[in-house]
Amino acid sequence: MEPQKINKGDRNKIYFLVIVIVALIGTNAYLFFKDRQQSQKFVTVSTEKDKLRLEVEKIEVELDKVNALNLDLNDKLVEEQKLAREKIKELKVSLEKNQITQGEIDKANVQINELKTFVKNYNDQIIQLQKDNIFLKNSRDSLESSLKSISSKNSNLESENSNLNAKVKTAAALKLQTAEIIAFRTKSSGKKIEVTKSSTAEKLSVRFNIIPNELAEKGHHNIYLRVFDPAGNLLADEGNRFEAEGQEMQFSHSIFINYNNDESTYVIDWANPKPFIKGIYTVILYADGITMGKAQVDLK
Structure with missing residues (x-):
């Protein structure tokens, strides 16, 4: 096919x-x-x-x-x-x-x-x-530490200065060498007669000498008296106030004396606003805020 x-x-x-x-x-x-x-x-x-x-x-x-x-x-x-x-x-x-x-x-x-x-x-x-x-904080902390240290040193110095000033003040204070108190009355002629009986006493006369002190400041010093009766009551007016020994006190009488670091004898006469009573009267003297000493008299 x-x-x-x-x-x-x-x-x-x-x-x-x-x-x-x-x-x-x-x-x-x-x-x-x-x-x-x-x-x-x-x-x-x-x-x-x-x-x-x-x-x-x-x-x-x-x-x-x-x-x-x-x-x-x-x-x-x-x-x-x-x-x-x-x-x-x-x-x-x-x-x-x-x-x-x-x-x-x-x-x-x-x-x-x-x-x-x-x-x-x-x-x-x-x-x-x-x-x-951090640097600023460390600097601040260091500064604060330094300031605290300085403040502590200043406080210590202030304390030391305060103690030193207190010692100097104490060393320069006026202190009584001798002090005696006699009570007397004044005759009409003006003559002062020493008395020993409270019934005839009109005033107290404080006679004192000050221990010689080369550190004491020469010149005027305000002397304060505080008089206590035989019952221990302070004889002072309410308005008479001063500072001594770190506290405010009332005083009976005050006068100025001229201190020259010599053998001067100072006399302060004080009149009792009340009749004298039998017993021992005590007089404490102060100068420059420090106690000078005290004396007593026994009224019959």
Whole structure:
């Protein structure tokens, strides 16, 4: 049987079908690879977004760490952090978009790198601020310690000076060398008559000498008397007050004497506002706030 001959028209159809099949295969291959590239590109973009989000979160954590230190930031640092957080907020919004171009990814990368540089410099400033604060604290503590030491020394010096002044004052005090008291009355002629009976006594006369003292101040000194009756009652007016031995006291009488560190004898006459009674009268003398000494007289 003879093989059938394929005419020219059928051959052309076959060629056309082959070309169509090849074209379809090529188109399918192109679409397959294109879809694969797009899928890979989507995966790449998504991965980039996740990486960028992580970087932004790291930057934000670094800024939060600064705030946790509770440092007293200056206005410049506060303003710089505020601007950085605004940029972080913008980046977060941009990275949350469902579709984002590679150009936007690249721009976000640039901004994040700028933020990284900023945070590094910012942290360097914070570290320096901490060092400065530590230095200032140590300096302040050292100064406070020095001030306490100086204050303690001053207190000790004041105490020593006070003790020294007290010793000097005591050493310079006027003290009685001899003292005697006599009672007397005055006759109509003006003549003073010494008496020993309380019924005839009108006044007490205190005669005394002062121990020579080169440290004592020469010149006028106010001498105070306190007179006690035999019952121990102070004989003084309410308004007569002075300070001695660290307290306020009432006095019976006072006079000025001119002290010259010599053998002078001083006399103080005191009139009793009440009638004298039998018994021992005691007179205590004071000068410059210190007790000079005392004397007594026994009236019959």
